[in-house]
Amino acid sequence: MAQYQLPFKLADPSLLKFDSIIGDKWVGAKSGKRFEVLDPGTDKAWASCPANAAEDVSAAVENAHAAFEKFRKVNPRQRAKWLLEWHNLTVAARDDLAQIVTHETGKPLAEAYGEIDYSLGFLWWFAGEAERIQGSVSTAAAPNRRVFTIKQPIGVAAALVPWNFPIAMVLRKVGAAMAAGCTMVVKPSPETPISALVLAELAHRAGIPAGVLNVLTTDLENTPALSEALCKHPLVKKVTFTGSTRVGKLVAEHCAHGLKKLTLELGGNCPFLVFDDANLDQAIDQLMSLKWRHAGQACITANRIYVQAGVYDRFAALLKERTSALVVGHGAVADTTMGPLTTPRSIEKASAQVEDARRLGADVILGGNAVKSQPGYFFEPTILSGMTEEMLISQEESFAPIAALYRFETEDQAVKVANDTSMGLASYAFTKNIDRMWRLLENLEAGMIGMNTGNSSAAESPFGGIKESGYGKESGKDVAVNEYLVTKTGTMTLEGQY
Numbered sequence: 001m002a003q004y005q006l007p008f009k010l011a012d013p014s015l016l017k018f019d020s021i022i023g024d025k026w027v028g029a030k031s032g033k034r035f036e037v038l039d040p041g042t043d044k045a046w047a048s049c050p051a052n053a054a055e056d057v058s059a060a061v062e063n064a065h066a067a068f069e070k071f072r073k074v075n076p077r078q079r080a081k082w083l084l085e086w087h088n089l090t091v092a093a094r095d096d097l098a099q100i101v102t103h104e105t106g107k108p109l110a111e112a113y114g115e116i117d118y119s120l121g122f123l124w125w126f127a128g129e130a131e132r133i134q135g136s137v138s139t140a141a142a143p144n145r146r147v148f149t150i151k152q153p154i155g156v157a158a159a160l161v162p163w164n165f166p167i168a169m170v171l172r173k174v175g176a177a178m179a180a181g182c183t184m185v186v187k188p189s190p191e192t193p194i195s196a197l198v199l200a201e202l203a204h205r206a207g208i209p210a211g212v213l214n215v216l217t218t219d220l221e222n223t224p225a226l227s228e229a230l231c232k233h234p235l236v237k238k239v240t241f242t243g244s245t246r247v248g249k250l251v252a253e254h255c256a257h258g259l260k261k262l263t264l265e266l267g268g269n270c271p272f273l274v275f276d277d278a279n280l281d282q283a284i285d286q287l288m289s290l291k292w293r294h295a296g297q298a299c300i301t302a303n304r305i306y307v308q309a310g311v312y313d314r315f316a317a318l319l320k321e322r323t324s325a326l327v328v329g330h331g332a333v334a335d336t337t338m339g340p341l342t343t344p345r346s347i348e349k350a351s352a353q354v355e356d357a358r359r360l361g362a363d364v365i366l367g368g369n370a371v372k373s374q375p376g377y378f379f380e381p382t383i384l385s386g387m388t389e390e391m392l393i394s395q396e397e398s399f400a401p402i403a404a405l406y407r408f409e410t411e412d413q414a415v416k417v418a419n420d421t422s423m424g425l426a427s428y429a430f431t432k433n434i435d436r437m438w439r440l441l442e443n444l445e446a447g448m449i450g451m452n453t454g455n456s457s458a459a460e461s462p463f464g465g466i467k468e469s470g471y472g473k474e475s476g477k478d479v480a481v482n483e484y485l486v487t488k489t490g491t492m493t494l495e496g497q498y
């Protein structure tokens with residue numbers, strides 16, 4: 001690794017790993033090829049990782065399967081203890097992890113810490129879940145018959161993980177899989193492999209047996225073929241994917257071949273509704289954190305902001321005032337409150353969306369441009385007013401720091417436009433009318449409804465969408481671990497009188 005200069009200092013540099021981990025070995029790709037990891041805040045490479053290809057998949061899956069044969073029999077309390085030890089070591093490595101997350105994703109250090117703390121919740125939560133996996137017993141309708149169910153781990157799981165929350169998305173998936181007794185092959189995103197490798201190193205230090213967590217890194221070019229090989233490998237019994245709806249459909253096609261159990265956490269295009277009777281300060285505070293979190297690069301971010309006519313102008317002015325105070329810069333610089341986008345592709349998409357909105361009549365009341373005065377993938381925090389339904393942002397996620405404001409008159413109209421999307425991940429509503437809030441909870445088409453809040457992600461809350469935002473739940477009681485379990489039914493006939 002001598003040719004790369006680390007742009008940060010770590011308290012424990014031995015945490016850093018630059019090879020994939022299969023079983024107990026840190027390994028390169030069979031081809032020997034590697035790819036570079038870039039700092040989105042400078043556009044400079046600071047590490048490289050193996051560019052694994054489809055031919056590298058079998059070794060990882062076979063190791064995970066050999067580990068599964070033993071791990072499935074491990075007592076749940078022991079699995080819980082390992083998860084807790086992993087949690088404790090991750091707490092101890094918090095400062096180092098934050099630096100790595102910032103230099104892979106670009107997000108400001110404060111947000112990197114926020115992600116780590118959110119992620120620690122998953123290890124803590126799933127340690128508890130491991131011991132609460134339960135079957136059932138019932139008396140059948142037929143005489144002298146009892147029916148019972150047991151839950152068993154499904155087998156090797158594959159996780160296809162995005163770059164926007166590289167710690168949280170790995171721990172949310174591996175935590176649930178391990179609690180269930182499954183082993184896993186993780187394919188991190190090409191932008192953020194190091195975060196996943198450090199987590200694997202911490203898992204190893206926590207005593208988690210070799211082969212339970214395998215990490216196969218790869219570049220953009222090899223990602224489609226490697227992912228397909230993982231999904232189609234006969235020993236992989238479960239796939240979990242977080243990413244775009246377009247890729248999610250491909251993953252579903254691959255999994256259909258082997259009828260693999262699948263969890264899909266896909267795109268959002270989430271509406272954020274502010275009614276005349278809302279507490280505007282509360283709505284603005286929540287929108288500021290939700291919209292600008294990781295420069296708009298979260299699947300649950302507010303993509304379309306609908307504001308009722310009576311408060312529209314005041315809301316737009318307040319949002320502009322608060323947003324103008326954001327400090328855009330490198331995530332590791334102390335006063336930065338918004339970092340770069342993680343990929344240069346995102347700049348192109350954001351520019352095209354702003355241009356499209358402008359052409360169709362929207363007002364750009366703040367920002368609107370890529371920042372060209374410094375290296376890195378920066379885009380100005382942008383507010384568009386007077387948005388209409390035919391504009392691109394109305395139909396697709398922007399995944400960029402663009403707040404798109406729409407005016408509405410009535411609740412019925414707001415619900416209709418909010419639901420007018422193929423996606424259904426999260427919706428947000430701000431109103432002090434409790435009857436209206438209840439109607440919105442029932443009428444908004446999304447898997448998660450934020451009610452006077454823009455922040456509902458937590459280990460204890462089921463996370464997942466409906467419609468083309470996917471299916472299956474991550475985190476939350478029972479539901480997340482169930483994604484990694486099969487239910488076996490036992491039926492017993494008893495002799496004698498009962």
Ligand SMILES: O=CCCC(=O)O
Pocket residue numbers: 164165168297298299300457
């Ligand atoms: O972007 C997807 C995940 C966001 C979250 O877990 O809050």
